[in-house]
Amino acid sequence: MDSGIMKLHKVNFYYGQCRALTNISMKFVKNKVTALIGPSGCGKSTLLRLLNRMNDLISGTRVEGEILFEDKNIYAPDIDPVEIRRKIGMVFQKPNPFPKTIYNNISYGPKLTGLGTGNMDALVEQSLKQAVLWDEVKDILNKSAMNLSGGQQQRLCIARALAMKPDILLMDEPTSALDPISTAKIEELIEELKKNYTIIIVTHNMQQAARISDETAFFYIGNLVEYNKTDKIFTNPDIKQTEDYITGRFG
């Protein structure tokens, strides 16, 4: 674990008076897939949303500590959260395409942020190809995205995030609302994407974490319990709590 693209240093996070994350220090490795696992309410989704400042949208929240992205604290007062979100994309639990055409779903971000000054058609095609959706939708680009299946919608959301050419892709249980076949497609896609992107994924599905991630972090009640290579976590964890969770004794 040498070249950390993102580093957390003694991060605490509060919803009002309630502390959701306690003293988290960790770093995420470039071009790897890191899985965040743990029982519901352990803070893993909260942590993910801290990384692109999505928690800013919830009033009454407070962050302590530093989160460094490219060696700059993304919570420094002179940082514009909008800029951060351009570089750190996000895919949500439930597919949430805009009620627009497939084409406009992809072109929306680049157009509004001034990225799409070049060839928009090419960018749309490239993004959809990266998300392995192109062949399915190339003839219906002007149809509403709402007509796609759930799995297709989620790949569209991934393509939409990729069109912004982010450095990091955050995924918040991206397959939990999908059937097994769509899930398998998205997992293959993640495998492919990590060549070019750093991926941080929250998942409830232990097998999924084991299958697709390089690093795994186990959270419990707002604490980072164990963080290591996925092989190590799933075969020989150092801490008993991790082992109990992975073997299904609680959670």
Place this chain on the structure above:
Amino acid sequence: MEDVMKSFKNNSMKWRYLKQALFFGTVRLSALIIVLALGGILFYIIVNGIGAISWDFITKPPTDSMTKGGIMPAILGTIYLTIGAIAVGLPLGIASAIYLTEYAKEGRIIRFIKVGINCLAGVPSVVFGLFGLGFFVIFMKFGSSILSGSLTLGFLILPTIIGASEEALKSVPQTFREASLALGVSKWQTTYRIVLPNAMPGILTGSILGIGRAAGETAPIMFTAAAYFTAKLPGSIFDEVMALPYHIYVLATAGTNIEATRPIQFGTVLVLVAVVLGIDLFAIIIRSYMRRNKRW
């Protein structure tokens, strides 16, 4: 023993069915009364007014001290005033609602503003009329004009539009906002490009109520825009106009020959109802056009 249980069961079932029938009956009756009342009013207006309607009635100005002739200036005046009220009330109302739902942080000031808006909705329309007279007509020196009347009516329908817009904005799924913001699109662009277009059908639905009210009100325009009689059509927004509701009021209370003009009064009422329904219909068509492709 079994028979006893059975008859007990049957009885209690019967009682429950009876209660259900009673309840549904009451609800149906209430709905029926409303439909009958509405139908009755419309029927009465149509029966009494249809005789007065003719091509000349809707295309010619009044003649013979308003006892004969048409009501064309009043129709046009009402259309101008209504469009003016929409032009004032809709942008202001939508902007206020955007501020309240998207930007304002819940707190004492916001609660105060919301209470104020609700109070505004309860203010009698004649008070708006006097406010318009004092502020727009006299203080701002707009005179009795389309401009003063539109501004007054615009403020009158503001609470309705704000309320409708707030509801419509709130009903846009939070996931749309998150999806847009997570792409690094700014808050304003998200509001303008995603939230507002998806809220627009709802905003229009609610605003139709306000628009209908603007077309039908008499008191707010009495002092601010409406002329007792003017055969010439307005040349600018600083001119006075005749308006349907005020024309009806004048004919029915202060006309030169009230009894003789009854058919004209009913004819004017019928036209007013038609104009309001026409404006509503227009809004409904725009709304259904906007709703294509909008499903979530």
